[in-house]
Every structure is written in structure tokens, then in C-alpha cells.
Amino acid sequence: MEVIVFLVPLALLLGLFGLLGFLWSLKNGQYDDLDGAAWRAISGDDETPAPPASS
Amino acid sequence: MQATRDFSHYVKHLGSGLAHIDLAVEGVSCAGCISKIERGLSAIPDVTLARVNLTDRRVALEWKEGALDPARFIDRLAELGYKAYPFEIVTAEAVEAENSRFLLRCLGVAAFATMNVMMLSIPVWSGNVSDMLPEQRDFFHWISALIALPAAAYAGQPFFRSAFNALRTGNVNMDVPISIGVILALATSIVETIGHAEHAYFDASIMLITFLLVGRYLDQNTRRRTRAVAGNLAALKAETVTKFVGPDEISVVPAAAVTAGDIVLLRPGERSAIDGTIIDGRSEIDQSLITGETLHASVEPGSEVYAGSLNISGSLRIRVSAASEGTLLAEIQRLLDHAVQVRSRYVQLADRASRLYAPVVHATAFLTMTGWFIAGASFHDSIISAIAVLIITCPCALGLAIPTVQTVASGAMFRAGVLLNSGDAIERVAEIDRIIFDKTGTLTLPEFDVVNSAAVPADVFELAGRLALASHHPVAAALARAAGAKSPLPGVTEQPGQGVRGILKGEEVRLGSPSFCKADNLANIILSRDPEASVVAFSRGGKRYVFAIRQSLRPDASAVIAALQKRGIAVELLSGDREPAVRAAAEMLQVPEWRAGVTPADKIARIEELKRQGFMVMMVGDGLNDAPSLAAAHVSMSPISAAHLSQATADLVFLGNRLAPVIAAVDHSRKALRLMRQNLYLAVGYNFLAVPIAILGFVTPLIAAAAMSGSSILVMLNALRGRHVPQETL
Numbered sequence: 001m002e003v004i005v006f007l008v009p010l011a012l013l014l015g016l017f018g019l020l021g022f023l024w025s026l027k028n029g030q031y032d033d034l035d036g037a038a039w040r041a042i043s044g045d046d047e048t049p050a051p052p053a054s055s
Numbered sequence: 056m057q058a059t060r061d062f063s064h065y066v067k068h069l070g071s072g073l074a075h076i077d078l079a080v081e082g083v084s085c086a087g088c089i090s091k092i093e094r095g096l097s098a099i100p101d102v103t104l105a106r107v108n109l110t111d112r113r114v115a116l117e118w119k120e121g122a123l124d125p126a127r128f129i130d131r132l133a134e135l136g137y138k139a140y141p142f143e144i145v146t147a148e149a150v151e152a153e154n155s156r157f158l159l160r161c162l163g164v165a166a167f168a169t170m171n172v173m174m175l176s177i178p179v180w181s182g183n184v185s186d187m188l189p190e191q192r193d194f195f196h197w198i199s200a201l202i203a204l205p206a207a208a209y210a211g212q213p214f215f216r217s218a219f220n221a222l223r224t225g226n227v228n229m230d231v232p233i234s235i236g237v238i239l240a241l242a243t244s245i246v247e248t249i250g251h252a253e254h255a256y257f258d259a260s261i262m263l264i265t266f267l268l269v270g271r272y273l274d275q276n277t278r279r280r281t282r283a284v285a286g287n288l289a290a291l292k293a294e295t296v297t298k299f300v301g302p303d304e305i306s307v308v309p310a311a312a313v314t315a316g317d318i319v320l321l322r323p324g325e326r327s328a329i330d331g332t333i334i335d336g337r338s339e340i341d342q343s344l345i346t347g348e349t350l351h352a353s354v355e356p357g358s359e360v361y362a363g364s365l366n367i368s369g370s371l372r373i374r375v376s377a378a379s380e381g382t383l384l385a386e387i388q389r390l391l392d393h394a395v396q397v398r399s400r401y402v403q404l405a406d407r408a409s410r411l412y413a414p415v416v417h418a419t420a421f422l423t424m425t426g427w428f429i430a431g432a433s434f435h436d437s438i439i440s441a442i443a444v445l446i447i448t449c450p451c452a453l454g455l456a457i458p459t460v461q462t463v464a465s466g467a468m469f470r471a472g473v474l475l476n477s478g479d480a481i482e483r484v485a486e487i488d489r490i491i492f493d494k495t496g497t498l499t500l501p502e503f504d505v506v507n508s509a510a511v512p513a514d515v516f517e518l519a520g521r522l523a524l525a526s527h528h529p530v531a532a533a534l535a536r537a538a539g540a541k542s543p544l545p546g547v548t549e550q551p552g553q554g555v556r557g558i559l560k561g562e563e564v565r566l567g568s569p570s571f572c573k574a575d576n577l578a579n580i581i582l583s584r585d586p587e588a589s590v591v592a593f594s595r596g597g598k599r600y601v602f603a604i605r606q607s608l609r610p611d612a613s614a615v616i617a618a619l620q621k622r623g624i625a626v627e628l629l630s631g632d633r634e635p636a637v638r639a640a641a642e643m644l645q646v647p648e649w650r651a652g653v654t655p656a657d658k659i660a661r662i663e664e665l666k667r668q669g670f671m672v673m674m675v676g677d678g679l680n681d682a683p684s685l686a687a688a689h690v691s692m693s694p695i696s697a698a699h700l701s702q703a704t705a706d707l708v709f710l711g712n713r714l715a716p717v718i719a720a721v722d723h724s725r726k727a728l729r730l731m732r733q734n735l736y737l738a739v740g741y742n743f744l745a746v747p748i749a750i751l752g753f754v755t756p757l758i759a760a761a762a763m764s765g766s767s768i769l770v771m772l773n774a775l776r777g778r779h780v781p782q783e784t785l
Contacts, residue, residue, distance in 0.1 A: 004191075008198060012171055019167040026159055036109030039086035 061306050062125040065141035073103060074120045078128060079287035081138040083112045088137075095135045096128060111283040113142060142287070151279045158272045161210040165265040168206030169258070172199045176258040183253055196248040196255045203257035204241060210264050211237055213271060229454070232416045236445035237263060243442055259446050259763070266767045267454045274458035277465050277475075296328050297321070299372075313375055321371040323528055327364045331373040333357065338369035351589070363678075368528055404482050404728075405457040408735055412453065420444045423750045432752075440752045447749040447758075448742050452766040456734035459774035464727035467778055471719035472710040480706035483690035484720055485728035486671045490619055491662070491688070493676030494630035494640055499606040500712055501677070501696040503533035506588065507581070507603045515600055518559070519593040522547060522566040525555045530591050530604050531566065554592075562596045574599040613644045615714040622721065625670075629653050629661060631680055658684035675717060677701055692717065722780045730777050734770045741766040 067075040089107045096105035101122035106115045116128055132139040175195045218230035237260045244255040296313045297320040300306045305320055310328040321327055339351040342364045351367055424441035465475050492498050520538020523531040525547040547557035554567010569578035572592035578601045588603040616626050628649035630637045637651035662684055665672050674688035677697035685691035685704045693705035709716035745762050
């Protein structure tokens with residue numbers, strides 16, 4: 001059972017990466033236009049410009 | 056005289072040589088629009104960014120500073136087929152957007168913490184009944200504390216702040232039991248962990264925060280989205296003014312930039328955004344938005360023009376006496392403010408529920424604690440039971456009950472062409488039993504249409520339509536539209552206040568007032584039969600024709616009124632228009648109750664009278680004169696073509712030429728209200744089951760977590776049923 005001393009922090013670390021990823025994408029404005037994002041995904045248009053830096 | 060357009064007011068300077076502008080765009084609804092607009096705008100040299108936001112229906116643009124005039128983007132969008140207008144984000148909207156983002160950040164943190172604490176809790180629960188060592192359990196509890204405490208401190212802020220503010224002003228709101236429950240649970244859990252106890256409540260408290268944040272976020276997002284769309288509407292309708300900046304030099308500026316004493320130009324077909332006195336020019340003006348009177352008034356130098364009037368025939372120079380805060384508008388605004396105050400006493404369903412809820416929960420928890428203490432339990436056990444009550448009665452199902460339904464219903468109404476201006480509009484629409492329609496622009500279409508086109512030969516109709524393209528006159532525009540005219544006749548000259556003339560195959564053709572075309576007799580015959588109509592005459596050589604043009608009823612108006620009556624809603628017509636016109640409309644629509652020639656004050660008086668009789672009144676209107684009565688009614692609705700002020704006042708705005716959205720709004724709201732009530736019953740019913748178990752002290756974290764999630768999920772699933780309401784075809 002000693003292994004949990006490593007596994008639990010490891011699991012938490014992975015979760016923390018996920019959280020940081022979420023906060024980063026939120027700050028980047030990726031949740032500002034969810035309707036548009038849904039359509040862009042299927043539009044097949046790779047040349048759409050990048051989202052604006054946070055306003 | 057070519058006007059320059061000055062939108063510099065809206066341009067933001069980002070530094071590093073870039074300029075930024077936000078445009079509200081009409082008609083963006085699909086993926087095709089996104090790439091069409093973005094490609095079309097990016098093709099302009101020096102544009103560094105063009106990004107469409109489909110949720111808010113806006114475009115963000117950035118370009119090299121000084122290289123481009125923002126008016127160029129609007130022209131480009133017009134070429135692509137979209138109407139756009141510069142947009143300034145108002146403070147309230149910016150605050151809501153920031154709030155919404157903060158809630159999402161809190162939700163992310165809380166969800167992360169919940170997942171990880173649950174990951175640790177499940178081994179503890181199963182270990183407690185098998186072979187877990189006490190040291191391992193303590194280890195897991197300590198890690199849970201390490202995750203849950205900072206997460207709760209951060210993600211709980213929306214509740215803690217609100218509860219603190221309520222307590223400081225001596226009130227109790229829904230957030231008070233939430234905050235007390237969470238803080239007590241966390242504090243006890245630490246004490247328990249230190250004391251090597253079997254149970255800790257970290258999982259329950261952090262999960263409570265997560266579920267509540269979901270509801271809070273949905274609620275906030277509905278409001279934010281509505282506000283964004285309403286802001287767009289305002290921007291798209293934002294009045295511009297053509298102002299003289301030199302003796303012969305004009306510039307198009309936002310109405311807000313005009314002050315008293317300025318000279319402005321009002322061309323035929325334009326709507327005035329200011330009050331003022333005419334100093335040059337003669338014309339007819341249509342004041343129906345202000346007075347409800349559809350007959351045109353003749354004006355000359357010295358006449359007063361009010362904001363909202365439509366200039367019909369000649370160009371006018373006007374000296375501004377009052378800009379957007381005009382005298383007449385100010386009068387209406389005063390009535391409006393009063394009416395809004397009266398209505399704000401309405402209490403939302405969620406508030407009514409939570410007002411009852413908070414004291415009951417506190418009393419139950421307190422009684423549980425004293426009850427156990429008196430029954431001989433230790434102080435520690437009593438307080439644990441009290442916390443269990445506070446947690447299990449967690450209002451998370453209650454917190455989700457209303458916002459989830461509102462979100463689903465507002466989405467469904469959006470698809471049916473109805474925009475909500477306020478969140479509680481759904482509840483109020485669902486309660487109505489009487490509906491008052493304004494006539495002009497509400498039951499009738501805002502544009503004019505040719506009513507006697509069948510009586511005119513097709514080739515004449517087409518020719519008249521082509522001739523009409525040369526004129527700015529709104530009646531001519533209606534004729535051109537009805538004839539489907541595309542190519543204007545060459546060499547047509549306009550005679551101000553009279554009409555247009557041209558030469559076709561050696562014959563003179565004229566279109567304009569009956570006297571201009573020598574068709575007075577013919578016009579009088581038509582006018583005697585239909586006094587409501589406007590006439591425009593056409594002559595070619597010796598032949599003369601007269602077109603009757605009037606606003607026609609919305610295509611489905613009588614079907615909608617019949618459908619409303621079938622739903623037990625009484626219909627009434629109140630119009631500032633003259634009696635024959637209102638009588639004709641009422642008879643055609645089979646509306647038994649109608650009144651003509653009513654002033655804004657009369658409309659309010661009538662609504663107040665109905666309210667005193669116990670009716671729940673919905674007002675549907677579009678004119679500036681309707682704005683106060685829109686605010687006075689229990690709930691109000693405006694077409695998208697309505698005056699700016701009316702639209703801002705209305706609880707709902709509907710799109711398109713049909714009246715069917717009124718029925719959709721009623722049906723969706725009634726269903727939504729049913730679902731909200733069901734959800735409240737579900738939430739309360741769950742408490743009836745769970746609370747006795749908690750009072751008796753049987754609640755383990757597992758039961759609390761399962762019961763809480765179960766009730767929340769049930770409430771959310773029930774809300775989803777609001778997506779589809781059977782629509783009858785009208």
C-alpha cells in the first residue's frame with residue numbers, strides 16, 4: 001500500500017494540469033463564443049484567424 | 056454634397072499601432088456567415104484581425120492604426136449582405152461578462168476539487184467497512200482537506216460575499232444557509248480529522264458549491280446573452296444624425312454627439328433623432344411613432360419636429376432644440392420611470408421560494424441540534440447532526456430549479472424569434488389573461504404596401520416601380536418594392552415635394568403627388584373609399600393611374616388573435632389612431648374591445664384600471680407613445696421594428712413580419728412556468744424525504760452526496776423538457 005503515497009499526489013498533479021489548462025483556455029477567450037465554436041469545428045475552414053487576445 | 060461618416064467615437068487604440076472596433080451585425084446565424092464575413096473583411100489590406108462572435112452576433116476588428124476608415128468595414132459588410140453598426144460595450148454588460156467569467160473560473164476550481172476529493176472519499180467509504188488502516192484514512196482525510204479548503208475559499212466567494220452583504224444590511228438570503236453550511240461542515244471536518252474520526256464532510260461541502268455554481272452560472276449566462284443581444288439591437292438601431300460642420304459640409308455623427316443649436320440635415324425617408332425647429336425646406340412628416348396618428352403633417356420653416364418623426368418628401372434643415380434627452384422624450388421618460396418603479400415590486404418565483412426557505416432550514420438545523428442535546432447526545436454529535444441537516448437540505452436543487460428552466464426556455468424562444476429582455480419575463484408572460492395590442496406598427500406591418508396593385512396593368516405597375524427607384528420618398532420605396540423593380544429608368548429628375556419625371560420613348564412619364572400627375576379626381580375616389588391610404592399617382596402621356604398605399608395587417612394577425620382567445624386570453628385594441636382606422640382593424644380581426652384616439656396617459660390609465668380589476672395584462676406595442684404603457688403593463692412585448700425606447704422597455708422583443716412569436720412566447724412561458732413549479736416541488740419533495748433521515752442522524756457523506764446529486768440531476772433533466780413545445784401552424 002506504500003505505493004499510494006506516490007500515486008495519490010500523481011493523480012492530483014494530473015488533475016491540476018487539467019485545471020490549469022481550463023483556466024488558461026478561459027483566460028484566452030475560448031469560452032466567449034461557444035455557439036460559434038460549435039460551427040467552426042465542422043466548417044472545415046482552417047484559415048480562420050486566431051481568437052483575439054483577452055480584451 | 057457627400058457626407059463623411061465619423062465613427063472615431065467607437066475606435067479603441069490598443070497601442071503598438073493597432074486600432075480596434077466592435078461591430079454589431081444583423082443576420083449572422085450560421086457557419087456560412089462566419090467564414091463569409093471573416094474572409095470578406097480579412098481581404099481588406101491592413102486588417103490584422105476579423106473575428107465573428109456568433110453567440111453575441113458581433114465582429115471584432117483590428118487594423119493598422121490610421122490605415123483605414125472604420126466606415127469601410129460597414130460598407131464591406133453591406134456588400135456582403137449584413138447590416139452592421141459600431142458598438143460600444145456598456146459598463147453593465149462588461150461587468151456581467153466579467154462576472155460570468157469569474158463564475159466559470161470558480162466552477163472549474165470547484166469541479167476539479169470535487170472530482171479529486173471524491174476520488175479520495177470512495178476508498179474511505181469502502182475502507183471503513185473493510186480493512187482500511189486508521190492511518191491511511193487520516194492520510195486521505197488530510198489530503199482531502201488540503202484540496203477542499205483552498206478550493207472552497209476560492210470557489211465559494213460568490214456565496215460568501217452575497218451572504219456577508221445580506222447579513223450586513225440585516226437581511227437573510229439563500230446564500231446565508233449555504234455559507235453557514237459550508238463553513239460549519241469544513242470546520243467540523245477538520246476537527247474530526249484531527250480527532251481521527253471515521254467521517255469527514257469535505258466531499259459534501261465542495262460538491263455543494265459545485266452544483267450551486269452550475270445554477271448560478273446558467274442564470275448569469277442567460278442574462279448576459281440577453282443583454283448582449285439587446286445591446287446589439289440598440290446599436291443596430293442607433294440613430295445617426297447628418298450634421299452641418301461647415302456651410303456646405305456635412306458629416307454623419309452618432310446622435311449622442313449633437314447638442315442644442317447645431318444645424319442638421321434631414322433627408323426624405325430619414326427619421327429624426329432630435330427635436331428642433333425647421334429653418335429651411337418644406338416637407339410632410341409622419342409622426343405616427345410619437346402620436347399614433349398615421350396621416351402626414353405638412354411642415355415649413357418655423358415648424359417643430361420631434362425625435363421619431365419620419366421625413367417624407369423634402370430635405371429639411373433643422374436647428375436642434377434638444378438632442379437625445381429631448382423635451383417630448385423627457386416627458387415620456389418621466390412616465391416611464393414611474394411605471395418601471397411600480398413594476399419592480401414583482402417578486403420572482405425563485406426569490407419567493409428562498410424567502411420561505413432560509414428561515415425554515417435554519418430553524419430545522421437549530422431544532423435538530425437542541426433536540427439531540429436534550430435527548431442526551433454529546434455536544435459533538437448534536438452539532439454533527441445539525442450540519443447534516445444544513446447540508447442535506449442544501450438548496451442546490453432549489454438553486455438549479457429556476458435557472459435551468461430559464462436557460463432552456465430562453466433558448467427555445469430565441470429559436471422561435473423571441474428575445475427576452477429580462478429573466479423573470481417568462482414567469483410574467485405565463486400569468487397573463489389579457490393582452491392589449493397597439494395597432495400601427497404592431498398589428499400592422501411597419502412598412503407600406505400597395506393595396507390596389509391588381510387594378511393596375513402589369514406593365515404600368517412595373518414601369519411605375521422603376522420610376523419609383525429614383526425617389527427617396529418612403530411611399531415610392533414601397534411601390535418599388537411591391538413592383539419588384541430592379542433597374543431604374545435613366546435620366547429621371549426629381550422635383551422636391553412633387554415627384555419624379557422622365558422621358559420614355561418620347562413620352563413623358565411622371566410619378567408623384569396626384570396634382571403633379573393631374574390625377575386628383577382619381578385620387579379622391581380612392582381616398583373616399585379608403586381614407587387610411589396614402590396615394591401616389593402615375594401618368595404616361597394621357598393615361599393616369601393612382602396607387603393606394605397603406606400599412607397592411609401582419610399576415611397572421613387574425614389567426615394569432617383567435618389562438619390567443621382560444622387560450623383564454625382576452626384581446627383588446629388601444630390605438631392613438633383615428634376611430635375609422637381602428638374600427639376597421641378591430642372588425643377585421645374580430646376584437647370586441649377597442650379604443651381609438653388614446654393618448655399615452657390614457658393607455659396607462661386603462662392598464663391601471665385593468666390591473667385594479669385583477670387582470671394580468673400584457674401590452675404589445677412599438678411606438679414611442681407606447682413606451683410608458685409597455686412599462687406599466689405586467690409584461691410587455693415589442694416588434695424588432697419598434698422605437699428604441701420601447702424596445703428597451705419591453706420585456707420581450709420579437710423578430711420578423713409575423714405575429715406568431717406572441718403565441719410562441721405564451722406557450723413556451725406557460726410550459727416553462729409549469730416546469731419551474733415542478734422543479735420546486737421536486738426540490739422540496741426531496742427535502743421532505745431527506746430531512747427526517749438527517750434529523751435522525753443517519754446521514755453519512757455517501758447518502759448526502761448521492762441524495763444531493765440525484766435531486767440536482769433530476770431537476771436538470773426535468774428542465775430539458777422545456778426544449779420542445781408543440782407549435783400549431785398559423
